[in-house]
Amino acid sequence: MAEIENMIKEKDISTKCTFLLNQWEKNLNLTKYERTKFESFLNQLDFQIKKLEKKELQISVFGRVGVGKSSLLNALIEKQIFPADVLNGNTKTTKSYTWDKRFKSLNKVELIDSPGIDEINNAHKQAINFNNVLDTDLIIFVIDSDINRIDLNSIEELLTHNKPILIVLNRCDQWNTRETKLILSSIHRKLSFCKQKIKISLVSSSPREAKIKPNGTIRSEQKTPKVDIFKNELKDIIDQSGELLLCINSLRIAEQFYKLLKENRLLKKKEKAQSLIGKYATLKASGIAINPFLMIDLITGLALDSALVIQLSQLYGLEVGGPSARQIVKKLSFQNSLLGGAQIGIQITLNIFKQILILVAPLTGGLSLAPTAPIAIAQVALAIHATKLIGRLAAYKFLNDTNKKDGRPRLMLNYLLKKNSDLRIMLGDFKFLTSNTAKNKNHLLP
Incomplete structure (x- = not known):
C-alpha cells in the first residue's frame, strides 16, 4: 500500500494509473486461450485505458422511464439535443453529446442519455443497457418522486460495482417546501444502508405553468429550467475529480476482469x-x-x-x-x-x-x-x-484475495475510494469492493 501511496502523491494521477494498468496487464501472462475467451473484456479495458490517456470523461443519466432524464441533459447544456416529450419513454436507444464547456485537467466530457430502466421489456436488452451505463465514469441517477423498489435495486447494484452516482430529484416545482422535505426524508430513510447521507440535488428540468388564455382556455406553458445549482455542483465535481473518476472506472474494470480470470483458472x-x-x-x-x-x-x-x-x-x-x-x-x-x-x-x-x-x-x-x-x-x-x-x-x-503484484488495481482502487471523502459521499460510503465472488463458487474449488 505504501508503494501505491507514493505513486499517487506524484504528479498526474491519470498518467501513473495508466502506467500501472499497462504493466499489470503485461504481467498477467495470459494464455492464447484466455485472450480469446476474454477478448471483449480486454477490449473494454483497453478502451477505458485509452479514455484515461486522452482524459475523456463519460457521464450517463440513468433512471426509470419518464423521470425527465433527457430534459435534464438539455437543461444542463442549454440546447435541445436529446429528444424529450410529454410522452413517457421517448428515449429508445443511447445518445451522446460532447459538452462544449472547458474543464480542468480534462480534454472532453461526454454526456450520455440512456433508455429508462423499466422501458426495455427484454431482460437481455436490460442487461446490455445496464452494462453500458456501468462503463461510464459517473452516473446521474434521476428520480421524480419518492424512490421505489426499482430505483433501490438499481442504486444498490450500482454501488456494489463501486460506481460514483449523483442522485437528482426532478420536477421539484410540483411540491411546496413541506412536501419536498417529506419526500427527501423518505428517500434518505430508504437509503439508510449507506453509511453516509447521500446528497440529493433538487432540480426542475422542464417546469410548466398553467396560463389562462383570453378566450378562457387553460394552457400549460414552458418555464425556465431550474438546474443552475446542480449544474454548478456537477461542474465542480468534474473539475476537481474528473481524472479521479476516470482512474476509478479503469481500476474497477481491471479488478472485475482479474476476478473472472481467477475464476476461469480455478475451474480449468x-x-x-x-x-x-x-x-x-x-x-x-x-x-x-x-x-x-x-x-x-x-x-x-x-x-x-x-x-x-x-x-x-x-x-x-x-x-x-x-x-x-x-x-x-x-x-x-x-x-x-x-x-x-x-x-x-x-x-x-x-x-x-x-x-x-x-x-x-x-x-x-x-x-x-x-x-x-x-x-x-x-x-x-x-x-x-x-x-x-x-x-x-x-x-x-x-x-x-490477491497478491501485491497481480492485485495492484484493487489495492489502488481501495486506496482511492477510502482517501477521497467526496467520492465516499457519491458512493454512499458503501462497503468498498463488495464482491459476490464468495457466493455460489464452490464448484470452482477442488
Missing part, C-alpha cells in the same frame, strides 16, 4: 488441483504412519502444506513464494479450528495415548499394542482431511 485446473492435493495428502499420511514423534509430524505437515500451497499457486498462474505460502498455511490454520488448535489437540491426545500403550506393552505381553493401529489410522485420516481442507481453503483464498 480443478481436476489437476484435486490430484495435487491427493498426492500431498498421501505423503503426509505416509509420514505420520511411520513416524512416532508428534513434533516431527507437525513440522513435516507444515512443510508439506506450504509446498502444496506453492504448487497450487503455480498451477493457477498466481504464484506465491515460500514465506508467503507458510503465512497462508498459518493463517488458514488459525482461521479453521480443525487445522489449528483442534487438530493439534487431537493429535497430541492420540499420540500420548499411543505412547502409553507402547510403554505398557511389556507388562501386557504385547496385547496393549493392538489398539495403536486404530489410533494410527485415526491420525492418518485426520492428516488427510486436514491436507484436503488446506488445499480447498488455499484455492478459496486465491479466488478472493
